[in-house]
Every structure is written in structure tokens, then in C-alpha cells.
Amino acid sequence: QKEVEQDPGPLSVPEGAIVSLNCTYSNSAFQYFMWYRQYSRKGPELLMYTYSSGNKEDGRFTAQVDKSSKYISLFIRDSQPSDSATYLCAMNEGNYGGSQGNLIFGKGTKLSVKP
Amino acid sequence: GAVVSQHPSWVICKSGTSVKIECRSLDFQATTMFWYRQFPKQSLMLMATSNEGSKATYEQGVEKDKFLINHASLTLSTLTVTSAHPEDSSFYICSARRSGQINSPLHFGNGTRLTVT
Numbered sequence: 569q570k571e572v573e574q575d576p577g578p579l580s581v582p583e584g585a586i587v588s589l590n591c592t593y594s595n596s597a598f599q600y601f602m603w604y605r606q607y608s609r610k611g612p613e614l615l616m617y618t619y620s621s622g623n624k625e626d627g628r629f630t631a632q633v634d635k636s637s638k639y640i641s642l643f644i645r646d647s648q649p650s651d652s653a654t655y656l657c658a659m660n661e662g663n664y665g666g667s668q669g670n671l672i673f674g675k676g677t678k679l680s681v682k683p
Numbered sequence: 684g685a686v687v688s689q690h691p692s693w694v695i696c697k698s699g700t701s702v703k704i705e706c707r708s709l710d711f712q713a714t715t716m717f718w719y720r721q722f723p724k725q726s727l728m729l730m731a732t733s734n735e736g737s738k739a740t741y742e743q744g745v746e747k748d749k750f751l752i753n754h755a756s757l758t759l760s761t762l763t764v765t766s767a768h769p770e771d772s773s774f775y776i777c778s779a780r781r782s783g784q785i786n787s788p789l790h791f792g793n794g795t796r797l798t799v800t
Contacts, residue, residue, distance in 0.1 A: 576724075600786055600788075602788050602789075604791070609774070609794065609796065610793050610794060611687075611689065611776050611778075611791035611792050611793040611794045612727070612776070612778075612791045613791070614788050614789075614790060614791075617788045619786075656726065656727075658789075662785075662786045670717055670729055670732060671789055673726045673727050674726065675725065675726045676726050
């Protein structure tokens with residue numbers, strides 16, 4: 569089993585839809601969870617950063633972490649064509665966890681929002 | 684903000700030559716930077732961890748003599764692909780974390796697309 573699993577999609581939705589993106593993980597020591605957005609031929613851009621379980625909201629984006637289920641989600645409300653990108657989940661144990669602070673990434677989900 | 688600048692954004696070189704890629708943290712200091720490689724439709728693959736003032740730590744299977752990393756200051760790390768071959772063609776991305784904030788997220792450069800002919 570890989571440390572982080574993420575459905576690669578592609579996921580296609582109409583403009584205005586609510587999008588749900590998810591990742592599961594196996595390492596119960598993970599404490600810090602991030603979502604990155606990557607446009608084609610660009611570097612990943614940090615969208616959301618959360619610690620431990622709970623919800624965090626920023627504009628149209630909501631991140632949820634359920635550590636008991638080892639499951640994290642990113643919701644996008646009122647999706648726009650400009651949201652079309654690949655979304656990567658990432659996580660680590662914190663305090664470097666012996667890895668100098670590198671992140672463990674999901675494979676990314678490709679999202680397409682149709683006008 | 685936390686801006687990471689990567690240069691060049693794309694480069695074409697001939698087989699056998701060397702290419703240097705720069706990664707700069709523009710508005711913060713970064714003791715640690717990471718270098719990744721990304722193939723089409725795949726996720727980021729960590730190549731090495733770059734530490735200011737010390738030797739880089741390479742991931743298993745990454746040739747340290749081929750991918751030379753230098754982290755000479757708190758705002759600059761460089762990756763040199765030596766004696767490049769067509770199979771080295773890829774998208775290379777760096778990331779950095781603010782010094783002293785061990786649990787802060789990584790910030791990424793915009794990547795360098797390398798094509799070796």
C-alpha cells in the first residue's frame with residue numbers, strides 16, 4: 569500500500585459545481601496536511617495548510633482532515649474554469665519526522681471545470 | 684508572501700553538455716531546499732535535499748555525480764545536470780521552507796523544463 573493514495577481522475581465538472589477531492593494515507597504519524605494546485609508546466613502553488621484533524625476554510629476552498637479515518641478532502645465551491653488544474657495532496661509528520669521536512673505527495677487529481 | 688524563483692524556466696541543450704538550474708528564495712531565508720523531478724502526468728519525485736553549507740542528501744537511485752547540488756547561501760541552491768543525455772529530459776522543480784519554521788509548508792518554484800537533444 570502506498571503511503572498516500574489519490575485518484576488521478578480526470579474529473580470533469582460544470583462551472584458552478586461543488587468539487588470534492590480526496591486522499592487517503594496509511595501513516596498515522598502524519599500531522600501536517602497540504603493541498604497544492606499545479607497548472608500545466610508550472611510549479612505547485614500552496615492552497616491550504618492544516619494541522620491535525622478539523623476543517624479550514626479560505627474563500628471558496630475548504631480543507632477537511634479526519635485523522636481517525638486517515639482521510640483528507642478539499643472542497644471547491646462555485647467552481648470556475650480557472651480552477652482547472654491538477655490538485656496534489658501532501659503531508660508529513662512534522663518536526664522533520666526524520667526526513668528533513670520533505671512532503672509525501674499524492675499523485676494528483678486532474679480537474680477540468682467546463683464553462 | 685513566500686516567493687521561490689527558479690531559473691531558467693526552460694532550456695534546450697545538446698547531449699553531453701551541462702546545465703545549471705537556480706532556485707532562489709526571494710523574500711525569506713531557506714536553510715533547506717528540495718529538488719524534484721516530474722514526468723508527464725506523474726507526481727513529484729524527490730531527487731535530493733539541499734542544506735545550506737553542507738552536502739546534499741540524495742534519494743536512492745539518484746546519481747550524485749550527475750546531479751550536482753550546491754547550496755551556498757540561505758537564499759540560493761543550484762542543481763547542475765552534468766553530461767546531460769536525452770533521458771534526463773524532464774521537468775525539474777525546487778522547493779524551499781523558511782528557516783526556523785520546521786513545520787511550515789514548502790513553497791515551490793515554477794519549474795525548469797529541460798530538453799536534451
